[in-house]
Amino acid sequence: MRLTKGIIEQALRMTCIAIAGITLLAACGSDEDADGLEIASDTDIEEEVLPEEPPVLTGPAFADDEPPALPEDLAEMRDAGYLRVLIHHSDLTGLEREGGKRPPEVELVSRFAAHLGLPIRWIVVTDRDRLIPALLDGRGDLIAHAMTVTESRAQQISFSSPVRFINEVVVVPADTVSPPRDAKALVNKKRETRYIPHVRASSAYVETLAEAARMHDGNPSYQAIPEHLAVHEILEKVGVGEYPLSIHDSDEVKAYLSYNSDIKVAFDLKKRQPISWATRPASTQLVDNINSFLISDKRSASVEDSYGGDLDTIKERGVLRVAMPNNSSSYFIYKGQPLGYQYEMARQLARSLGVRLQPIAPPLHSDMLLLLESGRVDLIAAVLTVTPERQERVDFSEPLLEIRETLVQPAATVPITNLDALAGKSIHVRRSSAYWTTLKKIAGIRVVAVDESLETETIMDQVASGDVPLTVADSNIVERFLTYRDDVQGTLVLSDTKPLAYAIRQDAPKLLEAVNKFVTRNRNGKFAKRIYRKYFEDDKAIRKLQPTSVKGQISPYDDLIRKYARKYGFDWRLIAAQMYQESGFDPKAKSWAGARGLMQIMPRTARELGVDPKELYDPETNIAAGTLYMHRMISLKSPTMPTRERHRFALASYNAGYGHVIDARKIARTMRKNRNVWFANVDEAIVLLEDPKYWKNARHGYCRGSEPRDYVKNIEHYYSVFSAAMPLTTQ
Numbered sequence: 001m002r003l004t005k006g007i008i009e010q011a012l013r014m015t016c017i018a019i020a021g022i023t024l025l026a027a028c029g030s031d032e033d034a035d036g037l038e039i040a041s042d043t044d045i046e047e048e049v050l051p052e053e054p055p056v057l058t059g060p061a062f063a064d065d066e067p068p069a070l071p072e073d074l075a076e077m078r079d080a081g082y083l084r085v086l087i088h089h090s091d092l093t094g095l096e097r098e099g100g101k102r103p104p105e106v107e108l109v110s111r112f113a114a115h116l117g118l119p120i121r122w123i124v125v126t127d128r129d130r131l132i133p134a135l136l137d138g139r140g141d142l143i144a145h146a147m148t149v150t151e152s153r154a155q156q157i158s159f160s161s162p163v164r165f166i167n168e169v170v171v172v173p174a175d176t177v178s179p180p181r182d183a184k185a186l187v188n189k190k191r192e193t194r195y196i197p198h199v200r201a202s203s204a205y206v207e208t209l210a211e212a213a214r215m216h217d218g219n220p221s222y223q224a225i226p227e228h229l230a231v232h233e234i235l236e237k238v239g240v241g242e243y244p245l246s247i248h249d250s251d252e253v254k255a256y257l258s259y260n261s262d263i264k265v266a267f268d269l270k271k272r273q274p275i276s277w278a279t280r281p282a283s284t285q286l287v288d289n290i291n292s293f294l295i296s297d298k299r300s301a302s303v304e305d306s307y308g309g310d311l312d313t314i315k316e317r318g319v320l321r322v323a324m325p326n327n328s329s330s331y332f333i334y335k336g337q338p339l340g341y342q343y344e345m346a347r348q349l350a351r352s353l354g355v356r357l358q359p360i361a362p363p364l365h366s367d368m369l370l371l372l373e374s375g376r377v378d379l380i381a382a383v384l385t386v387t388p389e390r391q392e393r394v395d396f397s398e399p400l401l402e403i404r405e406t407l408v409q410p411a412a413t414v415p416i417t418n419l420d421a422l423a424g425k426s427i428h429v430r431r432s433s434a435y436w437t438t439l440k441k442i443a444g445i446r447v448v449a450v451d452e453s454l455e456t457e458t459i460m461d462q463v464a465s466g467d468v469p470l471t472v473a474d475s476n477i478v479e480r481f482l483t484y485r486d487d488v489q490g491t492l493v494l495s496d497t498k499p500l501a502y503a504i505r506q507d508a509p510k511l512l513e514a515v516n517k518f519v520t521r522n523r524n525g526k527f528a529k530r531i532y533r534k535y536f537e538d539d540k541a542i543r544k545l546q547p548t549s550v551k552g553q554i555s556p557y558d559d560l561i562r563k564y565a566r567k568y569g570f571d572w573r574l575i576a577a578q579m580y581q582e583s584g585f586d587p588k589a590k591s592w593a594g595a596r597g598l599m600q601i602m603p604r605t606a607r608e609l610g611v612d613p614k615e616l617y618d619p620e621t622n623i624a625a626g627t628l629y630m631h632r633m634i635s636l637k638s639p640t641m642p643t644r645e646r647h648r649f650a651l652a653s654y655n656a657g658y659g660h661v662i663d664a665r666k667i668a669r670t671m672r673k674n675r676n677v678w679f680a681n682v683d684e685a686i687v688l689l690e691d692p693k694y695w696k697n698a699r700h701g702y703c704r705g706s707e708p709r710d711y712v713k714n715i716e717h718y719y720s721v722f723s724a725a726m727p728l729t730t731q
Helices: 005-026 074-080 105-116 128-136 205-216 231-239 250-257 284-296 311-317 341-353 367-373 434-440 456-465 475-481 509-522 526-537 558-568 572-583 603-608 619-635 643-656 658-670 678-690 706-725
Strands: 083-088 120-125 142-148 164-173 246-249 263-279 319-323 332-334 337-339 356-360 379-385 395-403 405-410 426-430 446-450 471-474 488-493 498-504
Touching (some): 074 284, 105 120, 105 142, 105 284, 120 128, 128 142, 164 231, 164 250, 231 246, 231 250, 231 263, 231 658, 246 250, 250 263, 311 319, 311 509, 319 341, 319 367, 341 356, 367 379, 395 509, 405 434, 405 456, 405 475, 426 434, 426 456, 426 471, 456 475, 456 488, 471 475, 475 488, 475 526, 498 509, 558 619, 572 619, 572 643, 572 706, 603 619, 643 658, 643 678, 658 678
Parallel strands (some): 319 356, 319 379, 426 446
Antiparallel strands (some): 142 263, 164 263, 332 337, 379 498, 395 498, 405 471, 405 488
16 A cells, blocks of 8 residues: 555645644744753853753653662662652642742752762652552652651651641632531531542541541541542532532642632641651661751752742742743743743743742732732743833843834734824723833823733734734734734834843842843843744744655654554554654654654653653654653543543643643533543633633643644544555555
8 A cells, every 4th residue: 555645635635724833833943942951152151050850740650660679778779870759640830820839849859869969760650549559569769749747657658857847728619608617517427418528548638537536526437539630630629519628738729729719728627747758668778868958958848938038048049939921932831841931041040040940920910020029039030121110119130132012903904004093093901011101101092901811912812803903012922923823913113122121129139130140141142042033033834744655654664653652552553643743754853842853752851751862863762752752641541531532632731731631621621521522522621721711720821722622633634544544454
């Protein structure tokens, strides 16, 4: 059988428009490395040698795939050459919103491993009740998941000194009228059904309930819920009333409430509970080293409690907290990786200071100044124009960028080219924006305030759809928007050149000096220009399709695809279809975000898969990594989900990131759609993550959801074409 170029092109005509949209994010564009590590210029900063940032969800090995080994203690672990750290797959942060303290497990254990001089091998469990058995089976050396110290657990494992303390709190739906008010009501033998806690059987909350029942002569029973559920998934079920009541750690609830308000705390059930790491009882040297590290490391324990401070405080904390918008140019998550112009520039700034970056995306633009003034962030990314009103509240650095405020109107309308033509027009902008001040100075126009939660790009979407007649945007945002849209136009320039600068508290002169030094040294350097081009100037050129016409083949890599598809349990033609969508079978493809090779693997993900990013252009290395990546996406899906649906959800997660898919499933449930079915259900929900009404309350924030929707649809189509052309019975 022969797949000719004509046959494939004919089969693909129906989806070529979708390809044009998706390839912007899939496999074409600039030569930028998403990790931002290619810094080689006298005018650029030198890269700091810092520990790796926390791993993404798909990187580590799964516990069930890890062969048991029982290094008795630290000496044997040194002989093995790494420290195997057990962790639950949900132990990742979504978008942080408020700048308060957050669970430090992943970052803290990374510093501990660096302290030992050992690389980490992350071992993931999908169900929390597998953590202790996996440790005792020898599939890991240390549990770094947030684990409350209890008597029953202490009989099996050894605990370190506490890394932090939490309160166990009772949570109920936000609209609950009469929740229980104390432990006695919670365990009352005559309690109502809605007072029965829904918790995991492996959780410490079960022992807390038993203790409360003994104290109050009550009933400690509870409703056991699935062990694989992440905390935010459980809280989401509480929020929609599926679970009427649950118990959780206070810091986890606080993190959830920073972006969602559908639950509330009824009362504190148990206060100041220690959270510790765990080892096997025989690992005494390891425990001793952990305890010594926790005492000596100034950044351990609850360093996030410290607010405010100047550069010395930031260096002691080891973290630079930067507020920035969650949008497609400043900061967003793609394929599980944080990206965005402001994110990458701020990360280089943090590196120049010898600390880590902690990006914080508040729900409202107006919140950024409040977070800065309250000391919950150290600076605001260069997203604010310098105005006299703002200068009264904060200090501004040297400008990182210069922009012009530009009128935005629908593409099909006659361009407005002078101020006289604006007479009688309505222009929609946020009241807190600098655009509002500019427009108020123009006579004869009507300035309309929009919701403060709306991003400028979202208002531009509304202009394109005709819901809003006109708006204003910074010239670089317009430039970025027009790289993938042609339904609006930037016409009249409304301002002189204005600086965009970092905003810093007025009591942090040393930080201001350091930021000015960074900006002066780097704003015109190669790295800054490369990152600007990556996010604002990369055009929407469509990848040239390169189907093969070799007889009896889909691609030149069929044998390799078969090899790794069999290894991980896939139909090889599905992997071929995915590869075609990702790269057009071009082994040298490189996306705007830095994804590389046939399966478009991100460099950071490659390292977490045990692959040298430099090897990603090797076809076999790339296919092996991409198929393993898909295998891990499949492993995170519920085993009760139909196989075909699991593949579809895995494909969407591969493209958009697992977190965005989880957010979309929640939205689907609120829409009364089937959260376990992709087409006509979750694929419609994920598109809503482009709407601030939805993504403001999503754990992982903004997502251009039309891309994973089209991605899965295209691959399904290619798969049907390849399956018809290459039936398994002929191979």
